[in-house]
Amino acid sequence: MTQTVEEGETVENLAQKIVEAVSGSAATRDGELVPYVDPLTVPPVIRPDQPDVRQEIEIALRPTWVRMHSQLPPTLMWGYEGSVPGPTIEVRRGQRIRIAWTNRIPPGSEYPVTAVEVERVAGRPDPHNRPGREGVEPGKDVAALPAWSVTHLHGAQTGGGNDGWADNAVGYGDAQLSEYPNDHQAVHWWYHDHAMNITRWNVYAGLVGTYLVRDDEEDALGLPSGARELPLVLADRNLDTEEDGRLNGRLLHKTTVLTREHPETGKPVTLPFLGPYTTVNGTIWPYLDVEDGWYRFRLVNASNARVYDLVLVDGEDNPVPGVVHQIGSDGGLLPRPVAVDFEGGEPLTIAPAERFDLLLDFRGLAGRKVRLVNKAAGQAPGVPDATRNVPYPQVMEFRVAEGACADTFELPRVLSGSFRRFDHDHIDHGHRLIVLTPPTTVGGGGHPEIWEMTEVKDVDVQVPTTGIIQVKGPDGKVRTYRRTARTFNDGLGFTIGEGTYEQWSFLNLGAPLHPMHIHLADFQVVGRDAYSVAEFDPALGGTRAPVAYDPGRPIPVPANEQGWKDVFRVAQGEMVRVMGRFDGAYGRFMYHCHLLEHEDMGMMRPFVVMPREALKFDHGGGGHGGHH
Known part of the structure; x- marks a missing residue:
């Protein structure tokens, strides 16, 4: 209503x-x-x-x-x-x-x-x-x-x-x-x-x-449409109560502050919002009547900060395999469908602002109820994970009607014939390094920050020093980077020629996971690499020894991340490398963490896209970054 x-x-x-x-x-x-x-x-x-x-x-x-x-x-x-x-x-x-x-x-x-x-x-x-x-x-x-x-x-x-x-x-x-x-x-x-x-x-x-x-390419696939294609806008909420404990329906944005004080500010560290109730299209834990055929769901996580680990289960909380297939991600169709099994305990993980294009095959489930739940310790299948902070696992229920449905749709083996993976070694591109700092870092005011880094070459730099990050990459070389921006209103750092390719590398030096979003362009995840982070000293605001690539902890890029993306999950101790082409528009844009509390508290930076011909006359020195 x-x-x-x-x-x-x-x-x-x-x-x-x-x-x-x-x-x-x-x-x-x-x-x-x-x-x-x-x-x-x-x-x-x-x-x-x-x-x-x-x-x-x-x-x-x-x-x-x-x-x-x-x-x-x-x-x-x-x-x-x-x-x-x-x-x-x-x-x-x-x-x-x-x-x-x-x-x-x-x-x-x-x-x-x-x-x-x-x-x-x-x-x-x-x-x-x-x-x-x-x-x-x-x-x-x-x-x-x-x-x-x-x-x-x-x-x-x-x-x-x-x-x-x-x-x-x-x-x-x-x-x-x-x-x-x-x-x-x-x-x-x-x-x-x-x-x-x-x-x-x-x-x-x-x-x-x-x-x-x-x-036209999508039309030719004959995907479920009309009443069988629905948006699912996922968001967690909290509600206020009256003095007698009754829920009064008013939206409550309740965040928690840690009793541990920030060493610099003396103030508690505020955590992003997480709410106990999951809403889908604005309703708490709804149900949907479906036929025993194929359906297409356009799922977006519109939560402020909640990362969902979704699992499809039956009435006994057992995972239901073979029903869910992901056919698209943030930027469009995947090259091929990705089956989501659940039987191995692996959920479908979706961070704030990510979009999943899902096909669900309800054939064979006539007369049954299956439920989409958020995995949590002791409340849903899979490896217990208390960090998700889920008091109620419910998301929504599908009620499959009895009676055979004449559905002739067949899942295509190939979805997008137009999709091409970037060939990193044969594309002329620039490099950017962005470091994500823990909230205890000196000068950050108790909040995590985005640091834009520029490689220092042929200049003697005292190490360790505030704002200096040393990185030892997979090739064994140590490179030194100087922080050039950390707040939204610092000077413009990235100026990009329209139509050019760039690789942006996000290095997360501390918790939590940050879903990073870049406006304007589509990207592909080139790689995920594990790095040590203990060498970064928050009290110093720099590294005391190089943070180093960890070959013993390989992180493969999953199949559902090998399409077009504009949001990238960056976990602690990871460097996520993404490549994209900044084409189709000019102007001033933003990139930021899509944990909205982090975005509002400063994890956002501007960048400019202009004609390459005009960039030749740029006096800001904001062109391509160094190699890393």
């Missing part, structure tokens, strides 16, 4: 109307909601048909009331066109469109998110896993936030002026006009808020949606 707040009607009046309409469904105490009682919501679809690109489409941001679960009162959220998630936008390749993302959230509207920080105390349950504010007063600064938003079409190749630059957010009555050429292979993009400093709360409030590009 969704009800939009119209202009001229107060939020309080509409809230009273809705509460009266659902007064018979009281919220439960202690967060105990019944799973799989509400049907999956399917967002509306917008298929632009304007013959003239100058006739833009308006998509308005509005307050809306959402029933996240039938046992809950309505939740105030913000939605595109009053829908959470927003409408699925569907276009053909090369169909250029303009969208006016218009802010229609009335002045003085209540900010829909209550935000608190709760201290984690040793020996007590993790506050992440519980609803309610733990007696902590909400943050007044968050409650006072205005409706200030800018929309980023994640994955799109479009000019910097259309990309949703974080500072260019708009207020009530104003519009962000963006043009999208859509000259891209069939792909699943998604759109979401990207306002500077407050993305974590605006996205949490509901500002997300799905965007699909179709093309």
Whole structure:
């Protein structure tokens, strides 16, 4: 159930109307909601048909009331066109469109998110896993936030002026006009808020949606479509409670702070948001009635920070093999289908902002119920892993109808004949090294940072020194790098000629895992290498000995990462190497960690793409980085 707040009607009046309409469904105490009682919501679809690109489409941001679960009162959220998630936008390749993302959230509207920080105390349950504010007063600064938003079409190749630059957010009555050429292979993009400093709360409030590009190559595969192709927008949420412990439906952004103080600032270290409840298309633990045939699901992890380890299980929590096949990743179709087995204990892992194009074969499951769950210690199959911090494993349930379904679809052996892997050794390309630092690093203020590094050659450098990283690579050579940027507002570091290829290497010197996203370009994961990290001294802010490649810990690139990607999981002690071509647009763009709390706290940097001819006159020295 969704009800939009119209202009001229107060939020309080509409809230009273809705509460009266659902007064018979009281919220439960202690967060105990019944799973799989509400049907999956399917967002509306917008298929632009304007013959003239100058006739833009308006998509308005509005307050809306959402029933996240039938046992809950309505939740105030913000939605595109009053829908959470927003409408699925569907276009053909090369169909250029303009969208006016218009802010229609009335002045003085209540900010829909209550935000608190709760201290984690040793020996007590993790506050992440519980609803309610733990007696902590909400943050007044968050409650006072205005409706200030800018929309980023994640994955799109479009000019910097259309990309949703974080500072260019708009207020009530104003519009962000963006043009999208859509000259891209069939792909699943998604759109979401990207306002500077407050993305974590605006996205949490509901500002997300799905965007699909179709093309002839995809059409020729005859993939499941229509009612058998559905978006699945995955996001975790927490909810506030009344004094008597009843869930009141209000969105709660509860983060925890460690009792261990940061050695430099003396302040506790704040962890990214993790919520106990999983929503799919805005509903907590929904179900979907399906026939015993093939279905296509366009899955995106729209969570602030939750990494999901998904497993398909039966009613006895046993894994169900042979049903799930991944056919696409962030940037489009994979070269070949990848079977997801689950029997070996391996889940389907999806980090924030990643997209998976999945085919599920329900043939042979007629009359049965199977469930998608998030693996957690003692709660789902597989190797126990408490780090995922999952109090409830439920995600959603599929109810397979009885009766034979005439489905003649056959899984293709090859999906994309147009896909080609990059030949690293035969492509002229530049190199960049980006280091991801632990939150205890000196000068970081208690937050992890992005360090842009430049190789130091023919210059004597004192080692060890703050901002100096030495790396011993697979070839045994030691290279020395100097930090040239660490915050968003430091000087521009990367200037790239349009149409050129680059390899970016992300080295994670400390926990946690960071899903790194680069705007504009499609990339391929060239390799994952294990590195020692103990040689990096956070108190110094540099290495005391070279961090070294570890040949004894090979990390293969899995089959479902060998297509087009724009989000890359970078774990502690890993260097992830990705290669892409920066083509199709000019302007100023961003790259960042897609843990939204990290992005807002500084793990974001700008880069510029300009014509190669103009780059020859560049005075900033931001051209290609050194070899590594």
